[in-house]
Structure formats: C-alpha cells, structure tokens
Amino acid sequence: MSEPTAMPGAIAAADDQTEFYLDQRELLFALAYNLTGCVADTEDVLQDTWLAWAAAPRSEIGNPRAYLVRIAVNSALGRLRRASRAREHYLGPWLPEPVLTTPDAAESAVAGESVSLALMVVLETLTPLERAVFVLREAFAYDYTEIASLLDRTPVAVRQLAHRARQRVRARQPRRAARPQAVRAVTERFLDAALGGNMDTLLEVLAPDVRLWTDGGGRRHAALRVIEGRAKVLRLIGHNLAGLPALTVRPVDVIGGPATLLVVAEEIFAVLVVELADDDRVGGIYAVLNPDKLTGVVRRRVPAARRASPVPVPADTPAAG
The missing domain is CATH 3.10.450.50 (Nuclear Transport Factor 2; Chain: A,)
Structure with missing residues (x-):
C-alpha cells in the first residue's frame, strides 16, 4: 500500500482517514526531516506512518494526530540510529540533504532558526535520542510530558536529555542568527x-x-x-x-x-x-x-507548514509499530 498522493482529485474522493493523513503530512515531513537530515529517510518515515495509520483500528486511537506524530518520530529515530552508524564511514564532512522552502516559510515547521542547516550540522554531534528531544523541544515546542509520551521515557529522563543536548549544542552553537x-x-x-x-x-x-x-x-x-x-x-x-x-x-x-x-x-x-x-x-x-x-x-x-498549536499526546495513545 503506497502513501497517498496529495492530488486535488484524489483528496476529494478520499475517505476521512486519507484526508486526515494528508492534512498532517507537512508536519510529519518536517519532524522526520529535522531528525534525519535525509529526504529519502523522511519519505520512508512517511510511508511507514501511512501504512500504520491505514491499518490502525480507529476505536483504539484517542488522538489521531498524536498517533501519527508518535509513529513518525519513532520511525525517524530508528532510521537516525542506523544512519548515525553509517555516517561514521562517510567520505568527508556529512551535510544534510538540501530541501528548498518557499520564501514565506519563516514560520514553517520545516524552517526557522531552530532547524537551520548550520544547527543541523551541530545536531550530528548528539546521540539520536538527544537529537530527538532537542528537535521536539526547541524546534516544535513540545513540552516534556509530550516528549516523554512520544519516546516512552519519563519526563525526568527527558529533562535530563534536553539539558545535556542544550549544553552540547551551546558548546558548538552556530554563529548568531542574522537577518x-x-x-x-x-x-x-x-x-x-x-x-x-x-x-x-x-x-x-x-x-x-x-x-x-x-x-x-x-x-x-x-x-x-x-x-x-x-x-x-x-x-x-x-x-x-x-x-x-x-x-x-x-x-x-x-x-x-x-x-x-x-x-x-x-x-x-x-x-x-x-x-x-x-x-x-x-x-x-x-x-x-x-x-x-x-x-x-x-x-x-516544501511549503510553509505551521504547527498551529501544541499536539497533546495522551497516555493511552497506542505505541507505534
């Protein structure tokens, strides 16, 4: 089952399940890309998320948006772990795969100072879990309880990871943001x-x-x-x-x-x-x-994709995969 294509005619004919997924796709892309820095891995994450979403029993999902986010984040985290090992053997410096954004993307979920290319280079020095916590907290403004639910960690553990990540980023912080x-x-x-x-x-x-x-x-x-x-x-x-x-x-x-x-x-x-x-x-x-x-x-x-409000992640959200 392939991920749906966001064509106007297809969306009009799609059921509510597909339409909801397509509505969340830009946010999911932004999350996965900021975690992996790789478009191919991001597209694989979106495919994983769609397959899990299409097969999920609706009666067990209390918050559909939170469910999609949790699947995407954990799929991206798994790919980031594998990629981190592979990048140890990369020939020369590794840089994120460029993704063009629209000029009005200053407030986009995929854009902004928090996920600049320079900062993504610094994030390569973090462990995958530290990077996930940093991106979710600093770039997407999730609170510690939400992140804990997404990553199956306690809020205390997430706070410790966030503290370590911020210290490491601060030590290698890209130069100040300029106009x-x-x-x-x-x-x-x-x-x-x-x-x-x-x-x-x-x-x-x-x-x-x-x-x-x-x-x-x-x-x-x-x-x-x-x-x-x-x-x-x-x-x-x-x-x-x-x-x-x-x-x-x-x-x-x-x-x-x-x-x-x-x-x-x-x-x-x-x-x-x-x-x-x-x-x-x-x-x-x-x-x-x-x-x-x-x-x-x-x-x-990638067009601008605002995160209109924090995504609640209730404790009864089913685990991904």
Missing part, C-alpha cells in the same frame, strides 16, 4: 569575489576563523575534512573554482534560510549556505556537492 537580507548581501559579495577571482575582496569578506564544509560524498572532488582559517579557505576556493566552467548563481531558500544554487549547463553543481560571523563577515560556508543529494533538490520544495 536574511544581510546574509543574502554578504553571500552575493562573497560569490562575486570568489567567481571573479578578487582576492582582496575575499580577504575583506571572510572572517579570520572562517570554516568551510564541503560534502562531496566521494562523488565529487571535495575536502575530506572541515577547512579552518581564512588562508586555507582562500587556497581551496581558488583551486576548486579555477577548473570550473561558467557558473550561474540562483538565490533560493533552504530550510527556511538564504542559500544559493550554483548551476553549470542547467545542472545543479552545488547548494551553498553562508553563515555570518558576529562582525557580519563570512564565518561558515556549507557546500553540498554530492550529486546524490542534489538530483531532487528543485522537485522537493
């Missing part, structure tokens, strides 16, 4: 200088302690570690851009924040996200080059 207009302006200046070979401007726009993540996944030439320091970043930029054909630059929004598509001959070569330092110079550069993460980047555009 999107400022990020776009600095990104444009950085790219103009990089593509034009203007070293003087690059020296001005890059912070002395700038860091560069390049995720090639073994499929494209990329650094096998995070590059730190302006001099090293300048050398790598100059070396990598020298052999490229003409690039087209297209501003977009990725996970609700400013980003850039670098396009060669109508094919996406990279997705670039710039993070500003405290002095509004470039403090972090995240370049997703792995073709496996770019093939569906335009198709996978």
Whole structure:
C-alpha cells in the first residue's frame, strides 16, 4: 500500500482517514526531516506512518494526530540510529540533504532558526535520542510530558536529555542568527569575489576563523575534512573554482534560510549556505556537492507548514509499530 498522493482529485474522493493523513503530512515531513537530515529517510518515515495509520483500528486511537506524530518520530529515530552508524564511514564532512522552502516559510515547521542547516550540522554531534528531544523541544515546542509520551521515557529522563543536548549544542552553537537580507548581501559579495577571482575582496569578506564544509560524498572532488582559517579557505576556493566552467548563481531558500544554487549547463553543481560571523563577515560556508543529494533538490520544495498549536499526546495513545 503506497502513501497517498496529495492530488486535488484524489483528496476529494478520499475517505476521512486519507484526508486526515494528508492534512498532517507537512508536519510529519518536517519532524522526520529535522531528525534525519535525509529526504529519502523522511519519505520512508512517511510511508511507514501511512501504512500504520491505514491499518490502525480507529476505536483504539484517542488522538489521531498524536498517533501519527508518535509513529513518525519513532520511525525517524530508528532510521537516525542506523544512519548515525553509517555516517561514521562517510567520505568527508556529512551535510544534510538540501530541501528548498518557499520564501514565506519563516514560520514553517520545516524552517526557522531552530532547524537551520548550520544547527543541523551541530545536531550530528548528539546521540539520536538527544537529537530527538532537542528537535521536539526547541524546534516544535513540545513540552516534556509530550516528549516523554512520544519516546516512552519519563519526563525526568527527558529533562535530563534536553539539558545535556542544550549544553552540547551551546558548546558548538552556530554563529548568531542574522537577518536574511544581510546574509543574502554578504553571500552575493562573497560569490562575486570568489567567481571573479578578487582576492582582496575575499580577504575583506571572510572572517579570520572562517570554516568551510564541503560534502562531496566521494562523488565529487571535495575536502575530506572541515577547512579552518581564512588562508586555507582562500587556497581551496581558488583551486576548486579555477577548473570550473561558467557558473550561474540562483538565490533560493533552504530550510527556511538564504542559500544559493550554483548551476553549470542547467545542472545543479552545488547548494551553498553562508553563515555570518558576529562582525557580519563570512564565518561558515556549507557546500553540498554530492550529486546524490542534489538530483531532487528543485522537485522537493516544501511549503510553509505551521504547527498551529501544541499536539497533546495522551497516555493511552497506542505505541507505534
């Protein structure tokens, strides 16, 4: 049984069960994606959730929305555990798979400061359970009792996990959030200088302690570690851009924040996200080059999906799976 497709005609003909699932799909996508950072895993989570929902006896479900959320979160958590082991052998830095969001997604469930690409990189340093608690608490505003019910933990245990996660995130916290207009302006200046070979401007726009993540996944030439320091970043930029054909630059929004598509001959070569330092110079550069993460980047555009109110998770909600 495949997950239903959200086509207008299909929705009109669907039963209440399917319509309800489709109404919750954007929230479920956001939860799963923020936990896994991978679109394929997110789509698998949605499929798992739909199959469980379609087979569930309605008489045993006190809160349908809470039931769907619980299935999705636990399915995503299981996939995150498996992915965390696999990423230990990933060739070079691992970055989340880019997901384009609509420009008005500032308050979207999949967007916002709490789930920025830079923060998702930091979340990779947490255990899967710590990440789940952090995302549910900080990005989706679930209270500790709700999270405890979702993860089959006590509220006390959840509070401890949240405390540890916040401490670890704070120690590696991405630089301060900047206004999107400022990020776009600095990104444009950085790219103009990089593509034009203007070293003087690059020296001005890059912070002395700038860091560069390049995720090639073994499929494209990329650094096998995070590059730190302006001099090293300048050398790598100059070396990598020298052999490229003409690039087209297209501003977009990725996970609700400013980003850039670098396009060669109508094919996406990279997705670039710039993070500003405290002095509004470039403090972090995240370049997703792995073709496996770019093939569906335009198709996978996520609209704004607000979480209108907290989702209650009653104690009698049936466990997932």
